[in-house]
Amino acid sequence: MSRTWMPRKQPRTGARGAGAGAVTDADRRQLASGGGAGGQNPLEILKRRFHSGELGSVPVVLGLLVVWIIFESLNDNFLSPRNLSNLSVDIVGPGMISIGVVFVLLLGEIDLSVGSVSGLAAAVFAVLSVNHGMPEAPALLLAVLGGTLIGAVQGFFLAKVGVPAFVVTLAGLLGWNGLMLYLLGASGTVNLDENGLVAGLTSHYFTNVAAAYGLAALGTAAFLLASYRDVRRRRAAGVPARPMSEIVLRTAVLAVISLAAAWVLNQFLGLPLALLIFLVMLVGLDQVLHRTPYGRMIFALGGSVEAARRTGLHVSLVRISVFMISGTMAAIGGLFLASRVTSASQTSGSGNLLMDAIAAAVIGGTSLFGGRGRTWSALLGVLVIQSIASGVALMGIQTAVQFMITGGVLLIAVVIDSLSRRAQRAHGRV
């Protein structure tokens, strides 16, 4: 952008002009203190965020800790390396789907078809590779692209025809499930090659301890380097920057968590390939959301369609593309779920998979009302949901109890979302 409005060299007259000229560095720092960039007491920042409804991932992390403490106190196998390692692979399928749901929720829309699309993708892959003998790689690609195409079709009906997303994707929920059943045919279940590419997605582990520790160290180092470069650029530009102490603290927290996770994983089979792919997708799509003009458009649309439209944004293109992302992620998630059970069956993508994927996004802190959320909420939310499922299974309680607990957690999450919205509104209308 070249046509930036710059101050003209004009003598400033009058008291107001003098006031403008007298803005010092100190004023400027005050001008933009606090928030993400300020050098204030972290407790104060937290307090202000609480009052203004900017809680971020604090509630879900607390919730996760509570869930883990409760189940560990009831059964000390819960936090065993074996169970946690399995948990880290179990979350990948629903987590992938949930990332796509986060994108759709950011627009303030909903995608009810993700469960059926995930099942359909698994069926497409199974039928192509097993029944028709297609090599696994192209079959996998076709299954994923099928999800993209489905997203494009649903997005078209939403953005160009004007059918509400709820109805379009509800039709998709039924239609794609029907198509899956039709593809699977009478047999109903297609077993995948146990040693194939897709089966390996969730069964392969990097058994070398260096892999998990290396990933943890690499991630932490990348975070530290990026933060440090950001601070240096900000200081060079004279823009408020985070104090180094805060960066060191954040890096330390990340290092402790990632190294602890690596240690736990290495106690069992090592770093699961599925988890690695999931983390790469999370970080990559988070960067897309927060560091690209495209991601900014998604947030803008979720904030105010009219404001976005007036800036010349192609509203329908962005909407269609977001549903394409959602369809793609659903298909990828479906393949991971099929890989976990090395088969595609009539129950693929059914049950409460859809509700889990949406609930995970919301529990993780993505707003149902659009415009607020991160891809990380998919990870945190799905961790909560799968932890409950895993804990309940460990204790041998009925799934009935699991549903009730998960329902309660979801309710709490939505209440927090609504309350924080209300707090924001109250804070805004001073």
Next chain:
Amino acid sequence: MEPGAPLRRPTAPLLALRGIFKRFGAVQALADVDLEVRAGQVVALVGDNGAGKSTLIKVIAGVDPADEGVVEWDGHPVQVTRPHEAQNLGIATVYQDLALCDNLDVVGNLFLGREIHRFGVLDEVEMERLTLDLLDTLAIRLPDVRLPVASLSGGQRQTVAISRSLLGAPRLVLLDEPTAALGIEQTAQVLDLVEQLRERGLGVLLISHNMGDVKAVADWIAVLRLGRNNGFFDVTTTSHEQIISSITGATDNAVTRRASHGWEA
């Protein structure tokens, strides 16, 4: 007030409308409307509800072009039939509903639709620097440019919307009721900003219902009544009553005729 500026008349006005007509079905919204705005001048556009103020703004902004009439920019006739044509000329419009994204921070809103990026990656540092520079030069105080605008007060939101319009380096700013629904303190902030724009040599066309605001900040007052010009007054020499009567049409007397005559000469 700067007494010298508005009286300087040798150069062509920044914006001149001549004989603007606009009809919506059976309603003649604008009939033979003339208007001039010069650089470094604040012109208040006043009139009762339905007088055609918003219609006129939409004509200038290219949202709803005129049926007939000439729009002159820098003394040359121009076609303004679409919003981006007006923007390219250097006309920025701040609508009454502001059109801000509540969930984005101040920087995000300012640069919405024209983000600075390097190799496809948003350059947040550069955008924040330019934002702080712009707010500095306009003497705008905000608690934090990284806070979502939902947490700003009404006046602060208005100043954000106005500053955003300035990023495109406009020469004329159209403000549609910028002080409606604002408190006293917040209104003062916005009026301060309007004066800043004049000091920078921009032309400002301000729609307002509030005579106090108009008297405080405008150099000239253009009155519309039932879609027609009904006077063009110098703020310093016109009484409150004269303007009110011109708006309501209570008296079509010598005073208003004299004032409008002085403008047309």
